[in-house]
Amino acid sequence: MAYDHAEEEQLASLKAWWNQYGNLVTWLLIIVLAAYAAWAGWGLYQRNQSAQAGQLYEELQKAVTAQDKEKIQRVATDMEEKFSRTAYAQMSGLAAAKSAFDANDFKTAKAQLQWVADKGSDEYKAIAKIRLAGILLDEKAYDEGLKTLAGDFPAEFAGVVSDRKGDIFVAQNKLDEARTAYQAALEKIDAQNPGRQLIQIKLDAIGGASVKKAA
Template sequence: MRPTSQSEQEQLESLQKWWKENGRTVIFGVLLGAVGVIGWSSWQAYAIRQAEKSSLGYERLVNLVNDKSRDEAIVQGESLIEEFPDSGYAPLASLIVARLAFERNDLEKARANLRWVIDQGKSTPVRRVARLRLARILASEEKWEEAITLLNGDAGAFQGLYEEVRGDILLARGKVAEARLAYERSLAGSGRPVGGELAERIRMKLSDLGNAPTSGRTDIQ
């Protein structure tokens, strides 16, 4: 499986850091409406418990992934999503579960988790990551139109990656000229030139277009 691209990983790491620092405050805000019903003291204690449990649950998930305990990580991730679906940790956990499921070739579970993030996630960057990854899975299954639909619309900082996948899909369908245009848009990124790993990869694809394969699996990042 191709490793997660640098720009995508940096975005996710920033979101994870933000939630680690601010997740408890956000959960307090979500639960604020309960104050009048259960009383301030009870609410405060409950909110603290929920914030700590969701934070610790996500930390445990990350540790399990780092320890290569994939089966346990999937169980932990699904438990966190079920128990704290409205927290900012749930979509991040769902992205992790989707990636682990993909690595086990459980595409149904991977798709379901990514669709959940797209439908339920409150963070626009996280939803964009989910759209990108789901598009890759659908492309690997040759569900071209569904994949392209996910790539349409505002991609924000992920524009270069979106156009790369669009180019891969067009190339797989034999539309070489359109694929070239998509790759060129990928190099332009979101209105500015891109560098690093993505630019190098796209330039290689552009130079190899004449020998590009007409089908094949597109990896999820």
Template sequence: MSTHYDDEAQVEDLRRWWKDNWLPLAVGLGLGLAAIFGWEYYRTQKNQTRAEASQLFEELKTAVTAKKYDDAVKMADRLASDFESTPYAAAGAMKLAQAAVDDNKLDDARIRLEWAYAHADDEALKPLIHLRLARVLWQQGKAPDALKLLDAGADSYAVLFDELRGDIKLAEGDRAAALAAYTKAIGGLGGETTGTPNAPIAESLQHKIDDLADVAAVKS
């Protein structure tokens, strides 16, 4: 008989506990479900956004290849405005900058590259943007600004940075500085390059160094 009364007491305790705690439990359950469904919704939306940005970037590349510059501008602008948080926005700006250079629209190229640098999430991409921007500035006759960008340096693109510095110095008539930059660049390739992807770069640099043999002779 005592067991029966114990069971009734436990049931009554459970009822009392539920009466006192049902609301916090319901709220907690609701918040938990909201968090789960909210995260799933966010992930779905994010994947959809990336897919749309990727498709638009592919269309931009097609427009650039077809020499439809005005269409490419509209696509790059949409990537920048609607998909700024995706890597395709900076990539689109870089692609359009390349087309602008080919079309001798150097101001447009500079603006796009500056935007890409400011919005690129991938830190490894920023030196490449600086390299391209330095080339554009040089083509615009802004050699000091170009050299200032190159002075920032970049481990992953050090050879190309040094080569471009040499080109600028040579154009300015500073043949000794050009030779120093080319020599540093070819040294950055790390020895034997025959049969490697670096072979064309090494060959180009060696030709530039050979053309400055008179400077080397004076220095020796």
């Protein structure tokens, strides 16, 4: 009987606790389960998005091989609209920009590169900005090109950015600034990089090392 009485007391205590906190516990449980379901659903959504984007990117690669410029732009636009969070969209933007550039459609090339520069991850953003600055250089939009190259870049792109700045400064006939930029590029680019030779040639062509101004 003592055991039964103790059990009844525990049951009564549990009922009293549940009457006071039961609704709160139920709502907390619902929130936790809903959060887990959302997390699991988001993971599945991302995997589906990546798989679909991969299939669409294969279409773009086939269009590149076939040199179907219209399809390249169409697929890239679809990719950017539907799968903008994936790396495939950024790669598609760069591929579409190159196709447009090769076709002398600089407006479309710039638009694609600007999209990647705005939406891409650090590495793709850096590539897009450097290529965009190159088009702006060709269009003699020098200040806009330098503005595109302003700000922070991943360390591995620092030398290429300085080199591109040097090209713009040469076009502006700002040779001291160009020498400084080319020297910075040589300092930042690995000694084994074959591109160093071209930078050195450009530096030598404008008189070599920059002249330090007297204090």
